[in-house]
Amino acid sequence: MSDNQGIQNAAVLMLALGEEGAAEVMKYLGPREVQKLGEAMTSMKSIPQERVEQVLNDFSEVAASNSTLGLDSDEYIRSVLTKALGDDKASSLLNRILGGTGDASGIESLKWMDGESVADLIHNEHPQTIATILVHLDSDHACEIMGCFTERLRNDVLLRIATLNGVQPTALRELNDVLAKLLSGGGAAKKQSMGGTRVAADILNYMSGNNEASAMEYLKSYDPDMAQKIMDEMFVFENILEIDDRGIQLILREVQSDSLIVALKGANEELREKIFKNMSQRAAEMMREDLESKGPVKLSEVEAQQREILTVIRRLADEGQLTLGAKGEEAYV
Numbered sequence: 001m002s003d004n005q006g007i008q009n010a011a012v013l014m015l016a017l018g019e020e021g022a023a024e025v026m027k028y029l030g031p032r033e034v035q036k037l038g039e040a041m042t043s044m045k046s047i048p049q050e051r052v053e054q055v056l057n058d059f060s061e062v063a064a065s066n067s068t069l070g071l072d073s074d075e076y077i078r079s080v081l082t083k084a085l086g087d088d089k090a091s092s093l094l095n096r097i098l099g100g101t102g103d104a105s106g107i108e109s110l111k112w113m114d115g116e117s118v119a120d121l122i123h124n125e126h127p128q129t130i131a132t133i134l135v136h137l138d139s140d141h142a143c144e145i146m147g148c149f150t151e152r153l154r155n156d157v158l159l160r161i162a163t164l165n166g167v168q169p170t171a172l173r174e175l176n177d178v179l180a181k182l183l184s185g186g187g188a189a190k191k192q193s194m195g196g197t198r199v200a201a202d203i204l205n206y207m208s209g210n211n212e213a214s215a216m217e218y219l220k221s222y223d224p225d226m227a228q229k230i231m232d233e234m235f236v237f238e239n240i241l242e243i244d245d246r247g248i249q250l251i252l253r254e255v256q257s258d259s260l261i262v263a264l265k266g267a268n269e270e271l272r273e274k275i276f277k278n279m280s281q282r283a284a285e286m287m288r289e290d291l292e293s294k295g296p297v298k299l300s301e302v303e304a305q306q307r308e309i310l311t312v313i314r315r316l317a318d319e320g321q322l323t324l325g326a327k328g329e330e331a332y333v
Helices: 003-026 031-042 049-065 074-085 087-098 105-111 115-122 127-134 139-146 151-163 169-182 197-206 209-222 224-233 237-242 245-254 257-264 269-277 281-293 299-318 325-329
Strands: none
Touching: 003 031, 003 049, 115 127, 115 139, 127 139, 127 151, 139 151, 139 197, 151 197, 151 209, 151 224, 197 209, 197 224, 197 299, 209 224, 237 269, 237 299, 245 269, 245 299, 257 269, 257 281, 257 299, 269 281
16 A cells, blocks of 8 residues: 555544544644645545445454554564664664654654744754754755755755764753754753764755755865765665665555656656566556656656655665665675
8 A cells, every 4th residue: 555545544534533533643643644644634525435434444454453462562673673674774763663862852843843934943043053953853844944945054054964973962952042942952861863964865855956956066065075975875766776676566566656657757768667577567558558648747746756756765765675776785795
């Protein structure tokens, strides 16, 4: 099931639960999840009864299959993921699943705000302070905020993110002063590993073509070697060619056909053939026909769909379900 289909089903479930039931469920969701779910709910005007029944039946089956095996299992999950993925990948994934140390818990307030509001709040602060704030946010959210900055500020902040090698507790206390009640200071915790070329690359992956090109030129002028490291960390749509066939098939199960058709309008023939090769013959023929029959598509729409697919790919990679490019393959001997 694709992410979009899952969100649509969740929206149907929320509407079926009623106001009080839906409110109880949403209390346990994160800001980005609430945003996506809310948008899906507002787009639903009329839902067939059979659709509601199907969603409720599916939910009932999933709920009935759950047990108490998952209770108090943080250490078990930590151990399994570390053994399966290695320290680096497991650490990144565990931070998302189990949460951090809580040193920057106050920044949760910013995660509920739209990009423009956050930008209005922080754009007059020192670029280093802005960089320290943005590394605590999801990459797509940080990119949305940076899109509201001037080009000069955007490039300066990205450079500082790329060269940031951690966040000290004192820096978190300074954020508390800057953002007042929105942020809480860190205690006697150890330095957090945040920022760096990987974070900068993740944010660049969400940027539009013009903004990305401008930022990369600025980074190259400052430090060519660092800029190259950032480019090496980036995963762009053409890099799908580096994913093995099993990985391509996994991606295809997660991506809707309509989204893929638009994304492939901007892909070269080699990449298209890679995708077709991992479909059934009938599905590949239908996809070719849809591509040929589809008229001109705005570049912005193509880039938007490509970014959506890249988001799915990065999630699958973070979960350890696929390896991106040759860099991951070098770990095997």
